[in-house]
Amino acid sequence: GGPRAGSPGLSGRIDPAIGKLYAxxxxxxxxxxxxxxxxxxxxHSKSLRFLAVSRNFISGEIPASLGELRGLKTLDLSYNQLTGSIPPSxxxxPELSNLILCHNHLNGSLPRFLSQTLTRIDxxxxxxxxxxxxxxLPPSLQYLSLARNQLTGPVNQVLLRLNQLSYVDLSLNRFTGAxxxxxxxxxxxxxxxxxxxxxxxxxxxxxxxxxxxxxSYNRFSGEISPLLSNVQNLYLNNNRFTGQVPDSFVDRLLAANIxxxxxxxxxxxxxxxNPAADIPVSSSLCLQYNCMVPPIQTPCPVKAGSQKTRPTTQCNEWRG
Known part of the structure; x- marks a missing residue:
């Protein structure tokens, strides 16, 4: 999080005697x-509810003893140099609501989270x-970011339980499945x-x-569902989608809703x-490198390359 009042940019080390501050x-x-x-x-500071030592230079492992803080609601050790795994403790x-450990060097697998009030994992x-x-992961979760790790396996059963989610970022991992x-x-x-x-x-x-x-950048296939045409920012690029783009997308794009x-x-x-259609200034449409010549599009991102269409041989193989 952002700087909180009361922190003048302290330096040095945290003295082990801090555990004597029982209140x-x-x-x-x-x-x-x-x-x-x-x-x-x-x-030893058993009354701790909020522990945030983020944006420092803390190294070493997360002490397993932190799990003994039964009343701890927020643990934020983000933006440090922590190593080792996240202790199962x-x-x-039981009371944890916010766990923020992003931007460290933590390894190992995810522990099982038992708190039924846990709303944020970053x-x-x-x-x-x-x-x-x-x-x-508990069904109470509202914010889940696991981006830029090396996590694997399917997530369909995990996600189905998390029906209160408002923010999900699983990008840049090695997840598989549907x-x-x-x-x-x-x-x-x-x-x-x-x-x-x-x-x-x-x-x-x-x-x-x-x-x-x-x-984007997955292996999704089949036709694009018209039920996605209400999404304001939709990135389906670099997949294996086939067929026609549903008309509902065109209507909403030209109405500046996409x-x-x-x-x-x-x-x-x-x-x-219509190749003569005016795409609104606020909208971006990129169609290149598909099995068609784009009738119209706005400037594509540089990563899309300069080739307008996919080689016919690839398109024939995919249809076959």
Missing amino acids: LTELSIVPGRIMGSLPATIS IGSS LKRNNLTGAIPPTS IPGQIFAFPITNLQLQRNFFYGAVQPANQVTIPTVDL QTLYLQHNFLTGIQI
């Missing part, structure tokens, strides 16, 4: 120049590995699943009203749009 309920050093490891004796912390930019067991259509009905405002190995059809059950959906529609690098065969 301490909140410790916040954000940001600072604290070095060394987090003393295990912090767990942290996952067992572990992005670490070196976490392994699969996520279906019951390891994405359940039901998650598009969750109260999500931002769904980031890009750069994984997800595959299969994308089949929402109803109109999707999530403002931003990024499914801001970003990235469909480049798929196997799409057509879009019904």
Whole structure:
């Protein structure tokens, strides 16, 4: 989080004697120049509810003894140089609401989280590995970011339980399997699943009203569902989608209801749009490197390359 009042940018190390502050309920050093490891004796401050030592230079492992702080609600050790794994004892912390350990060097797998009041997990930019067991994350979660790790395996059973999610970022991992259509009905405002190995059809059950959906750089296939045409920023590029672009996308794009529609690098065969149509200034449409000549588009991102269409041989193979 941002700087909190009361932290003048402290430097040095945290003295193990801090554990003698038995009545301490909140410790916040954000940001600072604290070095060394987090003393295990912090767990003696049994009244601690809020522990934030983020944006410092803390190294070493997260003390397993922190799990003894049974009343701890927020643990924020983000933006440090922590190593080792996340202690299972942290996952067992019964009152935990916010766990923010992003931007460290943590490895190992995700522990099982038992707190039924846990609403926020942010572990992005670490070196976490392994699969996520279906019951390891509680249904109370509203914010989940696991981006930029090396996590593997399917997430469909995990996600189906998390029907209170408002923000999901699983991007830049090695997740596999299908994405359940039901998650598009969750109260999500931002769904980031890009750069994984997800595959299969994308089949929402109803109109999707999530403002931003990024499914790019995966292995999704089949036709693009017209139920996605209410999404304001939709990134489906670099997948294996086939068929025609549904007319509902064209209507909403020309009415300036879609801001970003990235469909480049798929196997799409057509879009019904007047080449003389005026795409609103606020909207972006990229269609290149599909199995058609783009009738019209706005400037594409540099990564899309300069080739307008996919080689015919690739398109024939894909149809075959």
